[in-house]
Amino acid sequence: MPETLSPVFIIAEAGVNHNGSLDMALRLVDAAAEAGADAVKFQTFKAELLATAKAGKASYQISNTKEGGNQLAMLRALELKLEDHHALIEHCQARGIRFMSTAFDAASLTFLGGLGMPAIKIPSGDITCAPLLLQAAQLRQRLLVSSGMSTLTDLERALAVLAWGLLHDGQPSSQNEIDACYFSVEGQEALRRHVTLLHCVTQYPAPAEAVNLRAMDTMAQAFGLPVGYSDHTLGIEVSVASVARGATVIEKHFTLDRLLPGPDHLASLEPDELKHMVGAIRNVEAALGSARKLPAPAEHPNRAVARRSIVAGRPIEAGELFSLDMLDCKRPGTGMSPMEIWSLVGRPATRDFSPDEQIEP
Numbered sequence: 001m002p003e004t005l006s007p008v009f010i011i012a013e014a015g016v017n018h019n020g021s022l023d024m025a026l027r028l029v030d031a032a033a034e035a036g037a038d039a040v041k042f043q044t045f046k047a048e049l050l051a052t053a054k055a056g057k058a059s060y061q062i063s064n065t066k067e068g069g070n071q072l073a074m075l076r077a078l079e080l081k082l083e084d085h086h087a088l089i090e091h092c093q094a095r096g097i098r099f100m101s102t103a104f105d106a107a108s109l110t111f112l113g114g115l116g117m118p119a120i121k122i123p124s125g126d127i128t129c130a131p132l133l134l135q136a137a138q139l140r141q142r143l144l145v146s147s148g149m150s151t152l153t154d155l156e157r158a159l160a161v162l163a164w165g166l167l168h169d170g171q172p173s174s175q176n177e178i179d180a181c182y183f184s185v186e187g188q189e190a191l192r193r194h195v196t197l198l199h200c201v202t203q204y205p206a207p208a209e210a211v212n213l214r215a216m217d218t219m220a221q222a223f224g225l226p227v228g229y230s231d232h233t234l235g236i237e238v239s240v241a242s243v244a245r246g247a248t249v250i251e252k253h254f255t256l257d258r259l260l261p262g263p264d265h266l267a268s269l270e271p272d273e274l275k276h277m278v279g280a281i282r283n284v285e286a287a288l289g290s291a292r293k294l295p296a297p298a299e300h301p302n303r304a305v306a307r308r309s310i311v312a313g314r315p316i317e318a319g320e321l322f323s324l325d326m327l328d329c330k331r332p333g334t335g336m337s338p339m340e341i342w343s344l345v346g347r348p349a350t351r352d353f354s355p356d357e358q359i360e361p
Helices: 020-034 058-064 071-077 082-095 104-115 130-137 154-168 175-182 184-193 216-221 237-244 271-288 295-305 338-344
Strands: 009-015 039-044 098-103 121-122 143-146 193-199 229-233 249-253 309-312 327-329
Touching: 009 020, 020 039, 020 082, 020 175, 020 193, 020 327, 039 082, 039 104, 058 143, 071 193, 082 098, 098 104, 098 121, 104 121, 104 130, 121 130, 121 154, 130 154, 143 249, 154 175, 154 184, 154 193, 154 295, 175 229, 184 309, 216 229, 216 309, 237 249, 237 271, 249 271, 309 338, 327 338
Parallel strands: 009 039, 009 249, 039 098, 121 143, 143 193, 193 229, 229 249
Antiparallel strands: 309 327
């Protein structure tokens, strides 16, 4: 993934929508590839390393799974085996799409760090998990930092840890050391080389009124880093709109069928919708084009058709002095521009002109 992240890098977020089935995960790779996404991303974790038995489900997880209970049981059913990852990578290579996965524990991050992914994803829930941030930074790979549930202060503190980890091995000796690195020229340059911030609202689905896409602009201005959008809204409109606001990365959940059981299916796109989103983003991306205001090449032939020329509004005899009441402006625009009409006033006609005949100075 290039530093500029251009063109827009589209991540089809399969997440845990495989329901623990390798076969379903492989079919998700197929769907993402057929939709034209740049990467398909899963989640890698060992349930016992991620949550305790006392960790309850989020309200959306209870609603979407239609059952209570704790996170641990739910997560155990959604794990991918390590050997499954190699099968998925091989299938991604065959389908021409990049493999990605988000690590939720140190062992999983070590494993994923050696797989040659285009970027390491820091999930929103781990923006305050300093040890995992440090480990991710010390992989010295591209980092996508999701900002759901975060304030600018949360992000700044996370970026400080990342800056230190990008420049140092081992462990920092103090918070002051981390802060000094963050505010240094070297620390800021390391962040610019490696980090893209993803605006995000951690709710599944996220209501449009909670999105506040302008916050993406605020993050870009506050930290001087490229930004993207991790979208949990229903539909594709907000993802497409974020590209028009400057998102360089789009991450969007998708599923084979929204009616499947599981915590994330209801807030995910189905394959045809994912394909539609990718196409819409590419169209918007193409339409953004250059900031220069110039006629497009396709417009040049139309200027003569759509613009006007100065013509005689009545018969004009040679030597007669031009006045506004004897002139008119009509298509085509192949003659003297109407912008010059006042320069003709008071000048003698060089010859006779018939009505609607283009005036020659």
